[in-house]
Amino acid sequence: MNRLAPYAAHETATRGRAHPEPPPAGHRGEFQRDRDRIVHSGAFRRLEYKTQVFVNHEGDLYRTRLTHSLEVAQIGRSICGALQLNESLCEAICLAHDLGHTPFGHAGQDALNECMTEFGGFEHNLQSLRVVDELEERYAEFSGLNLTFECREGILKHCSARNARELGEIGRRFLERRQPSLEAQLANIADEIAYNNHDVDDGLRSGLLQIAELKEVALFARHQAEVERRYPGLGERRQIHEVIRRMINEVVNDLIETTRAQIATVAPLTIDDVRSAGTPLVGFGERIAAEHLELKRFLRERLYRHYRVVRMTAKARRVVRELFESFHADLRLLPDEHREAAARLEARDGTNGRARAVADYVAGMTDRYAILEHARVHDPAAVS
Ligand code: MG
DSSP, rough: OOOOOTTTOOOOOOBBBBBOOOOOOOTTOHHHHHHHHHHHHHHHHHHGGSSSSSOOOOOOSSSHHHHHHHHHHHHHHHHHHHHHHOHHHHHHHHHTTTTTTTTHHHHHHHHHHHHTTTGGGGOOHHHHHHIIIIIIIOOOOOSSOOOOOOHHHHHHHOHHHHHHHGGHHHHHHHTTTTOOOOOHHHHHHHHHHHHHHHHHHHHHHHHOHHHHHHTTSSHHHHHHHHHHHHHTOHHHHHHHHHHHHHHHHHHHHHHHHHHHHHHHHHHSSSSHHHHHHHSOOOOOOOOHHHHHHHHHHHIIIIITTTTTHHHHHHHHHHHHHHHHHHHHHEEEOOOOOHHHHHHHHHHHTHHHHHHHHHHHHHHOHHHHHHHHHHHHHHHSOOOO
């Protein structure tokens, strides 16, 4: 590991775990232990069969939440090296950032949030924290993974004020408008870089996007022209990959330079100075920020709102909604362990608790499990 900057997250200064544990044995540090626990979790393995944009059964070549999370971690770690930030912490946050995602990507999360309106709502960042704090059942002495404060701080990327108030210490920064560590800020932007670029790739691969229309987007157009000039007649697959590779390189280099300059201006001495800086220090320069936004808008208009994607998301929303409604109306339809969880949470938190347990079950499903379970619950001909 490279030498850490003084304002990076240092393991020796961690704010610790909710349940105190002896330090990890010699070969790994606290944040490496966090990462290992995340990789060994059940929720992490389920990311393999959760949608990014395309539903899992649409093809084997598209990104899933698992490959997305690995790409995010790869981008995050390589930038940590350049900025002397803590790679292990950033990697752990990146790998965990989508653990709470529902099946069927944002469509699933929106549907579940609607179902939960009267019961405290559903936010996927908060659910990721819930997975690592409560839902994983792997250790004798505690529920969840008992991760460090720094890792949990990074996982809880956004949070409504109402939920922040209920969360106590980990939610405080949203009320006090403080920043998370640089490693957490970086994981957040690495996520954006990863999905913007791989959605271009998956969009082109699926035929829902065309190179010609992507030329409307400055970032793509610039690199596409350069690749075409340098390698005339290059096959389309290679051309696309060359362009995306160059786009990622440019935004990453811009991010590193801009962030270095912002760190130099604010001159934080410790991670607490980073937390109390008025704004995030990790970010793009003006031009790349605008171009990245342009790309994001393009993808929203042309890919996420493409009729074929919308058809898929409409079905997905229905599956999630109907699953929630059926289980919520009749807990006896739930598998034993989830029915027991619902009874436990209902005894503790009333109707909100009952609904939360149903949401936990539905959110934990993979795309294909949700489709199967929907058939088992709703299709009279399906074998249950
Ligand atoms: Mg993500």
